[in-house]
Structure formats: C-alpha cells, structure tokens
Amino acid sequence: MEFIVLEYTIAGFMPVILAAVTGTLVVQQVFGDEPVFFIPGIAMDSYWDLPWIFLEGIVIAVLAAGLIRLMVICHDRAPKPIAVRIILAGLVTASLGFVVPEILGVGYDTVNQALQGSIPLMILLLICCTKLVATAINLGLVMPIGLIGPTLVIGAMAAGVDGERPSFRARFLRYSWHGRHDGRCAASTSSGPHGLNGTDSQS
Numbered sequence: 001m002e003f004i005v006l007e008y009t010i011a012g013f014m015p016v017i018l019a020a021v022t023g024t025l026v027v028q029q030v031f032g033d034e035p036v037f038f039i040p041g042i043a044m045d046s047y048w049d050l051p052w053i054f055l056e057g058i059v060i061a062v063l064a065a066g067l068i069r070l071m072v073i074c075h076d077r078a079p080k081p082i083a084v085r086i087i088l089a090g091l092v093t094a095s096l097g098f099v100v101p102e103i104l105g106v107g108y109d110t111v112n113q114a115l116q117g118s119i120p121l122m123i124l125l126l127i128c129c130t131k132l133v134a135t136a137i138n139l140g141l142v143m144p145i146g147l148i149g150p151t152l153v154i155g156a157m158a159a160g161v162d163g164e165r166p167s168f169r170a171r172f173l174r175y176s177w178h179g180r181h182d183g184r185c186a187a188s189t190s191s192g193p194h195g196l197n198g199t200d201s202q203s
Contacts, residue, residue: 036108037108037111037112037115038112038115038116039115040115040116040117052162053162055162056158056159056162059158060155060158060159063128063132063154063155063158064151066132066136067132067135067136067151067154068136070132070133070136070137070140071135071136071137071139071140072140073140074136074137074139074140074141075139075140075141075142077140078140078141078142082142085141085142085143086141086143088137088141089137089138089141089143092134092137092138093134093138096130096133096134097134099130100126100127100130100131102123102127102131103127103130103131103134103153106149107131107149107150107152107153110127110153110156110157111152111153111156114156114157114159114160114163115156115160117160117163119157119160121161124157124158124160124161125157125161127153127157128154128157128158128161131150131153131154131157132154134150135147135150135151135154
C-alpha cells in the first residue's frame with residue numbers, strides 16, 4: 001500500500017517488518033535454513049540469446065494478460081452464494097489436479113525440477129497452461145489462494161520452455177548430423193568398387 005499511495009511512514013512499515021522477521025524465524029525453525037530453490041549456474045552462451053530472452057518476456061507478458069483477463073471474466077460470471085463458489089472452485093481444482101497433479105500445492109518442488117531441467121517440454125507447457133487456468137478461475141471466484149506462489153510456478157514453467165531450447169537445438173543438430181552421415185555412408189556404399197547394384201563391374 002505504501003508503494004501505491006507513495007506515503008512511507010514508520011507506522012506503516014513496522015507491521016510489514018515484524019511480519020517478515022517473524023515469518024522468517026518460524027520457517028527457519030520448522031523447515032531449516034536451506035534455500036527453497038536450488039538454482040544452477042545460468043549464463044548466456046552468446047549475445048544471440050538476447051532476442052530469445054526478449055521473446056520470452058513478451059510470452060510471459062501475454063500469459064499475465066491472459067491470467068488477468070480470464071480472472072476478470074470468471075469474477076463477472078461468478079455466482080453470488082459463497083457456498084456455490086467454493087464448490088465450483090473445488091471441482092475445477094480437483095479435476096485439473098487429477099489430470100496434472102503438479103498444479104496442486106505450493107509447487108516449489110515443480111519449480112526446482114524446472115530449474116534443473118528435468119521436466120520435458122510438453123509437460124512444462126501443460127503445467128503452465130493448467131496452472132494459469134486453475135489460478136484464474138479460483139481468483140475469479142474470490143478464493144483466498146494468494147497470487148505470488150501460482151504466478152511463480154507459471155513463470156518458472158514458461159521460462160523452462162525457453163530453457164529447453166539449447167537441448168532441442170542440440171538434438172536437432174545431432175539428428176541432422178546422423179542423417180547426413182547415414183546418407184553419405186549409403187552413397188559411398190552404392191557407388192563403391194562393386195558398382196551401383198552391388199555387383200562386380202568387371203565380371
């Protein structure tokens with residue numbers, strides 16, 4: 001709120017500071033002080049990666065706009081009774097979670113797997129889209145689910161898709177090299193000393 005109204009006061013910051021310190025102490029006492037995410041070494045291979053990063057930013061912006069738009073649509077069409085909204089939110093989440101269990105819970109384990117590059121490309125896309133739909137519907141139905149955690153998972157899955165680009169490029173080059181190599185071997189075999197049909201041309 002201080003960032004919105006541009007008023008910074010001690011009375012406004014003290015509750016935030018106390019909540020942050022208390023939450024950190026409780027989490028470290030219960031879960032330990034190990035980091036939540038294990039981030040590998042990330043570096044650009046060349047400046048040619050910059051256009052891909054720019055494109056990734058555009059894709060994530062489109063995902064954010066889609067999340068907001070779908071949330072507004074669900075909010076405008078949500079039923080008034082809170083019991084009906086809770087049932088609808090539960091049915092949608094359970095149905096999507098049955099198909100894609102990775103969208104359930106906080107999702108930090110899924111984010112770590114995406115950071116390590118251990119999730120296939122199609123699964124990343126599936127988790128990203130399903131988590132976006134589930135989050136937008138639950139927020140549109142005014143469910144107290146929070147926004148930071150789900151958007152973190154959605155962003156990590158979208159970034160993981162771009163992270164699969166080097167491995168996809170390596171597979172493409174490997175398959176292309178094998179195809180050219182097999183073609184050259186076949187050509188050299190067919191045009192060898194035995195002629196085109198594999199028979200001795202001097203007999």
